[in-house]
Amino acid sequence: MTLPLLGRMALALSLSTAVLGPVAAHAETLSIWARASSSNAAQHMVDLWNASHDDKLELTTIPDNQMVTKLATSVQSGDVPDLISFDLIFMPDFMKAGFLTDLTETLGADPNQAKVAKAFQDLASYDGKLYGTGFTPDVSILLYNKDLFEAAGLDPEKPPVTIAELQDYAAKIHATDPDNISGYYFSGSCGGCNIFTQAPMMWGSGAVLLPTGPDTPVLDGPGVVEVLTMLKDMWEAGIIPESAESDTGANFTATFETGTVGMQGSGGFAISSLKANHPEMNFGIAPLPGIEDGQQSSFVGGDVIAIPSGARNAELAKDFITWSLTDEAQLEGLAKNLILPVRTDLADNEYFQAEPRYITTAQAVGIGQTPYAFHFNDMVNADQSPWLTMIQTAVFDGDVEGAIEEAREAFLDIASD
Amino acid sequence: MSAISQKSAPMARAQRYLVAAICVLVITLMLGPMVLSFFASIKTPAEASASPPNYLPHSLSGENYGKILDYQAGLSTYAGNSFLVAAIAIVLCLVLAVPAGYGLARFRLPFKELIFVLMLAPLMIPYQALLIPIYLNFSKIGLANSHLGLAIVHAVLQLPFSIYLMRNAFEAIPREIEEAALIDGATSFQVLRRIFLPLVMPGVVTVMLFTFINSWNEFLAALIFMNKESSFTVPIMLVSVRTGRLGAVDWGALQAGVIVSVLPCILIYVLLQKYYVSGFLNGAVK
Amino acid sequence: MAAIRNRHLGLIYVAPALLFVSAFVLYPLGQLVWLSLTDTSLLGGGTWVGLENYAEALDDRAFWRALWFTVKYTVVITPILMGLGFALALLTSQNTPLKLFTRATIFLPVVIGLGTSSLLWYWLLDQQVGLFNKILLDLGLVEAMPVWFTKADPALAAVIVSVTWKVVGFGMILFVAAIQSINSEVIEAAIIDGASYWQRVWRIIIPLSMRTLLLATLISAIGSMLAFEQFYIMTGGNPRGQTFTSVYLIYQNSFISFKLGYGAALSIILTAIILVFSALQVFLSNRSASE
Numbered sequence: 001m002t003l004p005l006l007g008r009m010a011l012a013l014s015l016s017t018a019v020l021g022p023v024a025a026h027a028e029t030l031s032i033w034a035r036a037s038s039s040n041a042a043q044h045m046v047d048l049w050n051a052s053h054d055d056k057l058e059l060t061t062i063p064d065n066q067m068v069t070k071l072a073t074s075v076q077s078g079d080v081p082d083l084i085s086f087d088l089i090f091m092p093d094f095m096k097a098g099f100l101t102d103l104t105e106t107l108g109a110d111p112n113q114a115k116v117a118k119a120f121q122d123l124a125s126y127d128g129k130l131y132g133t134g135f136t137p138d139v140s141i142l143l144y145n146k147d148l149f150e151a152a153g154l155d156p157e158k159p160p161v162t163i164a165e166l167q168d169y170a171a172k173i174h175a176t177d178p179d180n181i182s183g184y185y186f187s188g189s190c191g192g193c194n195i196f197t198q199a200p201m202m203w204g205s206g207a208v209l210l211p212t213g214p215d216t217p218v219l220d221g222p223g224v225v226e227v228l229t230m231l232k233d234m235w236e237a238g239i240i241p242e243s244a245e246s247d248t249g250a251n252f253t254a255t256f257e258t259g260t261v262g263m264q265g266s267g268g269f270a271i272s273s274l275k276a277n278h279p280e281m282n283f284g285i286a287p288l289p290g291i292e293d294g295q296q297s298s299f300v301g302g303d304v305i306a307i308p309s310g311a312r313n314a315e316l317a318k319d320f321i322t323w324s325l326t327d328e329a330q331l332e333g334l335a336k337n338l339i340l341p342v343r344t345d346l347a348d349n350e351y352f353q354a355e356p357r358y359i360t361t362a363q364a365v366g367i368g369q370t371p372y373a374f375h376f377n378d379m380v381n382a383d384q385s386p387w388l389t390m391i392q393t394a395v396f397d398g399d400v401e402g403a404i405e406e407a408r409e410a411f412l413d414i415a416s417d
Numbered sequence: 418m419s420a421i422s423q424k425s426a427p428m429a430r431a432q433r434y435l436v437a438a439i440c441v442l443v444i445t446l447m448l449g450p451m452v453l454s455f456f457a458s459i460k461t462p463a464e465a466s467a468s469p470p471n472y473l474p475h476s477l478s479g480e481n482y483g484k485i486l487d488y489q490a491g492l493s494t495y496a497g498n499s500f501l502v503a504a505i506a507i508v509l510c511l512v513l514a515v516p517a518g519y520g521l522a523r524f525r526l527p528f529k530e531l532i533f534v535l536m537l538a539p540l541m542i543p544y545q546a547l548l549i550p551i552y553l554n555f556s557k558i559g560l561a562n563s564h565l566g567l568a569i570v571h572a573v574l575q576l577p578f579s580i581y582l583m584r585n586a587f588e589a590i591p592r593e594i595e596e597a598a599l600i601d602g603a604t605s606f607q608v609l610r611r612i613f614l615p616l617v618m619p620g621v622v623t624v625m626l627f628t629f630i631n632s633w634n635e636f637l638a639a640l641i642f643m644n645k646e647s648s649f650t651v652p653i654m655l656v657s658v659r660t661g662r663l664g665a666v667d668w669g670a671l672q673a674g675v676i677v678s679v680l681p682c683i684l685i686y687v688l689l690q691k692y693y694v695s696g697f698l699n700g701a702v703k
Numbered sequence: 704m705a706a707i708r709n710r711h712l713g714l715i716y717v718a719p720a721l722l723f724v725s726a727f728v729l730y731p732l733g734q735l736v737w738l739s740l741t742d743t744s745l746l747g748g749g750t751w752v753g754l755e756n757y758a759e760a761l762d763d764r765a766f767w768r769a770l771w772f773t774v775k776y777t778v779v780i781t782p783i784l785m786g787l788g789f790a791l792a793l794l795t796s797q798n799t800p801l802k803l804f805t806r807a808t809i810f811l812p813v814v815i816g817l818g819t820s821s822l823l824w825y826w827l828l829d830q831q832v833g834l835f836n837k838i839l840l841d842l843g844l845v846e847a848m849p850v851w852f853t854k855a856d857p858a859l860a861a862v863i864v865s866v867t868w869k870v871v872g873f874g875m876i877l878f879v880a881a882i883q884s885i886n887s888e889v890i891e892a893a894i895i896d897g898a899s900y901w902q903r904v905w906r907i908i909i910p911l912s913m914r915t916l917l918l919a920t921l922i923s924a925i926g927s928m929l930a931f932e933q934f935y936i937m938t939g940g941n942p943r944g945q946t947f948t949s950v951y952l953i954y955q956n957s958f959i960s961f962k963l964g965y966g967a968a969l970s971i972i973l974t975a976i977i978l979v980f981s982a983l984q985v986f987l988s989n990r991s992a993s994e
Contacts, residue, residue, distance in 0.1 A: 039489065060645055060646035063656045063657045066656070072961065076745070077552060077556030077561055079561060079562060094746075189852070242850060243831050246851070254832060257463075257466060375960070377959055378960045382955060384939075392943060440801050444805055444808045448811070450824065451823075453827065454823050472834060472837075516716040516720070517717050517719070517720035526717065532717060539724070541981065542732060543929055543950045543973060543974070546970035550731035550738070551731045554730075554731065573727045576720065576723070580720060626814070630814050634816025652819075668826060671826060672826060674822075678816065686811065
């Protein structure tokens with residue numbers, strides 16, 4: 001099938017304009033902010049875009065825990081970036097505050113948007129409108145040490161599928177060398193780490209954790225009690241190392257890297273860093289277990305991309321967002337650099353073939369969820385948030401019921417603001 | 418001390434050795450943390466995160482410093498911004514504090530005590546709380562996102578101490594010197610420039626140093642006021658390095674960042690120590 | 704002298720600094736007072752609520768707990784800093800090479816940033832990668848690895864150790880200056896009278912350095928009442944929110960919970976407390992000086 005002559009001429013003409021560049025259009029520079037955790041991925045996307053577009057993007061990295069403050073103050077002062085990539089859990093707060101540009105038209109007409117992981121579609125909707133889309137996802141998984149599995153007589157290809165199994169395996173691993181080997185690890189003073197890694201075990205069985213208003217369910221369902229009790233039992237049995245209690249997340253990855261931890265909830269990012277720092281380590285990746293088999297779940301984290309209200313180059317920024325969902329951007333910008341694509345249909349791609357653990361992780365993005373809540377920062381991420389206090393009181397003080405009761409009150413108190 | 422106590426020689430010698438031993442212990446305690454941090458910074462990243470840790474690096478590696486050098490916009494950009502902001506802050510501080518110290522020390526002012534207390538006000542307010550109003554005011558007049566704006570905030574933070582120090586330095590100058598000059602018909606400004614400034618130089622150097630150190634290390638205002646990576650300062654980079662993913666720390670890179678952050682301060686201190694301490698001695702005890 | 708008597712001349716020299724402070728401190732402070740009477744959020748919007756924020760603060764357990772902790776920190780660390788600073792000043796006040804070098808190293812941490820030093824100690828004290836515990840263990844000072852940040856008191860102790868290392872030189876240098884400015888004849892006379900070293904310290908050196916001591920105490924105490932960075936970096940408020948200082952709480956409310964109005968009210972309360980406390984201290988030290 002040959003193109004008609006006219007078509008070929010038109011194509012040649014358009015190609016040559018593409019090469020020669022636009023005749024009169026003046027190239028713009030767009031500013032994009034990304035938080036430190038996702039800046040590596042964002043940089044790959046920015047580089048890929050800049051290589052093939054006249055309008056250049058300029059990336060600014062903001063420390064994770066300062067992103068919200070920074071965006072809020074910049075909106076107040078009217079000096080905003082054109083694009084912003086931030087932790088998706090802040091979406092509800094920002095949409096409600098009117099900080100973001102409505103992208104319903106742009107994304108509604110885009111066939112790629114439907115393939116974006118559902119968690120991102122949900123979190124970016126408010127009042128029937130869309131304000132952003134997935135950009136650089138991450139997802140929580142169970143990380144386990146295959147060598148320690150073998151040493152404990154467990155099958156390294158059969159990670160636990162229920163929390164009862166998890167507890168049982170952890171005890172067995174710990175028993176191989178009680179002084180040096182821990183069965184399980186978590187960062188006991190880090191709210192963000194634990195919503196990421198412990199919460200999915202709770203909601204796999206349908207539990208609802210965070211309230212969305214004053215009269216909505218909160219910490220509802222047996223999963224909450226069961227998971228907290230499991231952690232408490234493991235703590236009391238010495239299966240979790242003592243250092244877990246004071247870890248504010250600083251050793252979220254360092255502890256597992258020492259090779260003395262059997263299992264730990266972690267994120268997809270751990271694969272790359274483990275392979276880089278400890279190529280000798282024999283580790284496996286699995287979905288986080290639930291109460292019953294088949295209730296495995298995960299927390300979809302990572303970043304959404306959105307356009308702040310009042311951005312100077314909003315139209316160009318929309319072009320970038322549309323482009324970021326194309327096969328080219330998803331595969332060449334993300335997957336090629338071993339970063340998860342946000343489109344679930346691309347989970348199994350040529351770049352991940354060599355490392356099936358990436359495919360497991362990318363598929364988890366599809367089954368995972370993200371709680372839709374206002375004041376998430378206050379409830380979960382803040383130092384000494386009610387969420388963190390609940391975990392600490394339940395696990396380290398051993399008062400599961402009291403901890404849940406106290407957290408319910410505190411959550412509702414925050415939600416009623 | 419020219420005192421000679423009435424003790425036997427062996428006793429006195431034992432005492433001297435004891436004092437020397439205490440001095441050596443104190444020196445070890447003071448330098449230890451920095452030395453250990455430096456050793457950690459030249460370990461390989463894997464060894465820097467090892468648990469349990471080693472005191473000395475088993476193999477030398479510049480990898481941690483490489484990370485810091487190339488972090489985002491690059492260390493040179495951040496350091497350049499930090500130096501620029503510190504320089505403006507120093508100029509602001511001196512231009513304001515030297516005359517103010519002179520005025521407070523050598524003139525009879527109405528409401529002198531009140532003025533002095535007002536100048537010390539920034540000491541007593543949690544400045545973190547003032548940042549938001551200041552930032553919003555700055556965005557109205559176009560000072561937000563500028564090095565000048567940030568330097569103004571840093572100067573505000575440093576002003577009370579600077580004025581206090583300059584006032585004491587001026588007060589320490591004997592009256593006769595001034596009177597002789599005034600009899601020769603010099604104006605008060607000439608007295609300040611020709612006679613007093615050389616005399617309060619140690620105090621000026623101390624003000625410069627402290628302003629530099631505090632500006633170089635200030636994080637929160639720098640983060641809130643600056644909107645471009647190309648205008649960020651060193652501490653912002655350090656905090657980014659520290660937070661990592663979900664708080665997971667790259668320990669080696671962090672120590673490299675710590676060393677890079679303290680290096681200019683220590684260099685300046687070592688080079689200007691003579692001034693530094695004498696500025697204190699003249700200024701602080703009155 | 705006519706020039707010296709001229710009041711307006713003096714004002715001209717003071718004016719720039721006064722204007723600067725008015726524009727960048729007093730005016731924003733006024734705005735802060737106004738903010739504290741509204742329920743403004745960092746996410747925008749806000750209405751006049753009168754004294755509601757203040758009433759809320761008085762009922763706020765977190766506020767009292769943070770204030771109490773801040774006072775506790777100040778009361779514990781100030782004597783340590785002053786006492787140790789003075790002891791080190793006595794140790795190094797003569798200008799022999801060894802003592803000069805000791806003085807220089809003690810002052811060294813003063814010139815690095817508090818944030819940087821907190822990061823350094825945060826690493827040193829870390830349970831897993833830190834060297835501090837290893838040193839204690841290797842020296843045989845402890846039996847098992849202590850965990851610093853799971854109990855409030857060890858966490859406070861850890862912060863105090865790090866801050867002491869960082870700022871003890873500041874007090875020391877002031878005290879060295881004070882000791883060196885004491886007239887040597889007074890000391891000589893005491894020696895001739897047969898006063899022992901400690902008697903001289905107690906009867907001459909301390910009374911004659913009193914002014915400096917009181918001033919350093921005031922500056923140090925105000926600094927401790929406004930402590931933030933060292934706790935933000937080292938403890939994160941852990942364990943269970945028992946190591947939140949007042950400024951930390953203000954930061955949390957304003958920047959993390961977006962409650963600018965409430966954060967402003969807390970700032971005003973804290974500022975008022977510090978003002979009263981400073982005035983009291985100045986008043987008392989003036990009285991003791993006139994006795």
